[in-house]
Amino acid sequence: MAKELVVYRHKSSFLLRLVVYALIAAAIVACDAKNVEKEPEQQLVVTNAFMYALPPGKTVGAVYLTLENKTGRTHILNYVHSPIASKVEVHRNIYENGMMQMRHVPHLTLDPKAKLVFEPGGYHLMVFDIEKPLKENDQFELNLEFEGGHYLMTQVDVRSHK
Ligand SMILES: [Cu+2]
Numbered sequence: 834m835a836k837e838l839v840v841y842r843h844k845s846s847f848l849l850r851l852v853v854y855a856l857i858a859a860a861i862v863a864c865d866a867k868n869v870e871k872e873p874e875q876q877l878v879v880t881n882a883f884m885y886a887l888p889p890g891k892t893v894g895a896v897y898l899t900l901e902n903k904t905g906r907t908h909i910l911n912y913v914h915s916p917i918a919s920k921v922e923v924h925r926n927i928y929e930n931g932m933m934q935m936r937h938v939p940h941l942t943l944d945p946k947a948k949l950v951f952e953p954g955g956y957h958l959m960v961f962d963i964e965k966p967l968k969e970n971d972q973f974e975l976n977l978e979f980e981g982g983h984y985l986m987t988q989v990d991v992r993s994h995k
Pocket of ligand 1: 895924925935957958959
């Protein structure tokens with residue numbers, strides 16, 4: 834009788850162990866699923882962000898950078914923030930009616946696998962009301978806010994005019 838009881842207990846702890854292993858396995862799968870979900874946002878990449886040093890008294894400048902969407906999904910850039918400025922906007926220069934026009938692009942669509950180079954004469958980030966004069970080799974922070982509440986932070990290098 835006592836022996837049977839021991840056997841029974843042994844079986845039950847084996848079952849319990851199985852359940853625990855199953856739960857651990859499920860937790861690992863859940864973690865993996867989370868990582869996969871997070872990955873697309875990590876594959877939005879900003880590189881080579883820079884601004885030309887501003888002449889004394891000037892408080893508005895243009896930032897140039899390369900924005901890459903390495904994901905298979907469309908992403909929309911809705912807002913850009915910087916601690917050094919009151920406002921940052923996505924602008925695009927368009928040559929129209931013999932004149933260079935500057936347009937505000939409030940929602941910039943980045944197609945899957947798209948690489949967009951912000952450069953003089955094209956896309957740029959207009960930075961308004963810069964609080965302190967920016968000299969060569971200064972750096973400041975820029976935060977890009979995409980639809981769905983995903984943020985991308987980058988440092989902007991201040992370069993001298995050539
Ligand atoms: Cu502009």
